[in-house]
Structure formats: structure tokens, C-alpha cells
Amino acid sequence: MAFAGKYEFEGxxxxxxxxxxxxxxxxxxxxxRNCKIVTEVVQNGNDFTWTQHFPGGRTTTNTFTVGKEADMETFGGKKFKATVKIEDGKLVAEFPNYRHTAEISGGKLVEISTSSGVVYKRTSKKIA
Known part of the structure; x- marks a missing residue:
């Protein structure tokens, strides 16, 4: 479960x-919409710093340890507390109104968010 790297939005x-x-x-x-987000993941064992760089210079950073409650922020800017878990090699977090998973598949970062049966999938290619 190696997530460390820099990933650029692909689709x-x-x-x-x-x-x-x-x-x-x-x-x-x-x-x-079609925002070319660059996601940078620093991983040290179960400790993560997950930063998303948006065009125009805005960034969102979530720092967490798997299995421990942490202060988090949604991509909409809302702050909340969550405990990130590992399920089947995926990072899983319950956001206020959706469930978010992240995994490395085929060398790409695949993030899936689900809310009331609606599934959003974002794929990013590794650039560093």
C-alpha cells in the first residue's frame, strides 16, 4: 500500500x-469541473500528508494517521473530524455526506466518492 508520490488529474x-x-x-x-488538480501524498508508514494543489494556487492539506481521528477538510472547504481506515488495501474515510476511498491501481491514484448511490470516480496519473 504505497501511496507516496505526486499525481496529476487524468479524468x-x-x-x-x-x-x-x-x-x-x-x-x-x-x-x-475538469480541474487539473495535482495531488501530492507523503507517506511514512501509517502517517499521511495528503495535499491537493488547485489551479490558481489554492491548496488543501489533510494530515492523518490511519486508525486515529484527525481534523480534515472536504474539497468544498468544510472542516470535520474523521478516522481514516484501511479496507482491502484502500484508504477509506467517511466525510460528512459521502464515503471516500483511495487506492493505487495500475500505477494510478484512483479516488471514489459515494453519496446516496451516486458514485464519483477521479483518476490521476503519477508524475513524480
Whole structure:
């Protein structure tokens, strides 16, 4: 389960349906559509620093240890507490209104968020 690296957005599925389902405002929906996010993951055992760099210089960083409660932030900017777990080699977190998983598959970072049956999938290719 090696996640460390830098990943650049490659593609996504069901973005509009998902972000509307979780209540993102229309201005944030438009900004996020096909957004070339770069995700940087620093991993030291079960300790992670997960940073997303957005165009225009905005970043979101979540630091957590698997199995311990941590302060987190959604990509919509809401702050909350969560405990990240490992299930079948995937990192899993329960966000306020969706479930998020992340895994490395075929050398790519695959993130899946699910809310009320709507599944959003984002794939990023490793660049460093």
C-alpha cells in the first residue's frame, strides 16, 4: 500500500451529478469541473500528508494517521473530524455526506466518492 508520490488529474466520471448531490454551490461546481488538480501524498508508514494543489494556487492539506481521528477538510472547504481506515488495501474515510476511498491501481491514484448511490470516480496519473 504505497501511496507516496505526486499525481496529476487524468479524468473523472459523474462529477456534476455527485457535486450536486453533496450540495456544492454552483460557483464551486464550475471551478472544479475538469480541474487539473495535482495531488501530492507523503507517506511514512501509517502517517499521511495528503495535499491537493488547485489551479490558481489554492491548496488543501489533510494530515492523518490511519486508525486515529484527525481534523480534515472536504474539497468544498468544510472542516470535520474523521478516522481514516484501511479496507482491502484502500484508504477509506467517511466525510460528512459521502464515503471516500483511495487506492493505487495500475500505477494510478484512483479516488471514489459515494453519496446516496451516486458514485464519483477521479483518476490521476503519477508524475513524480
Amino acid at each position: 473523472d466520471e459523474n462529477y456534476d451529478e455527485f457535486v450536486k448531490k453533496i450540495g456544492l454551490p454552483s460557483d464551486k461546481i464550475e471551478l472544479g
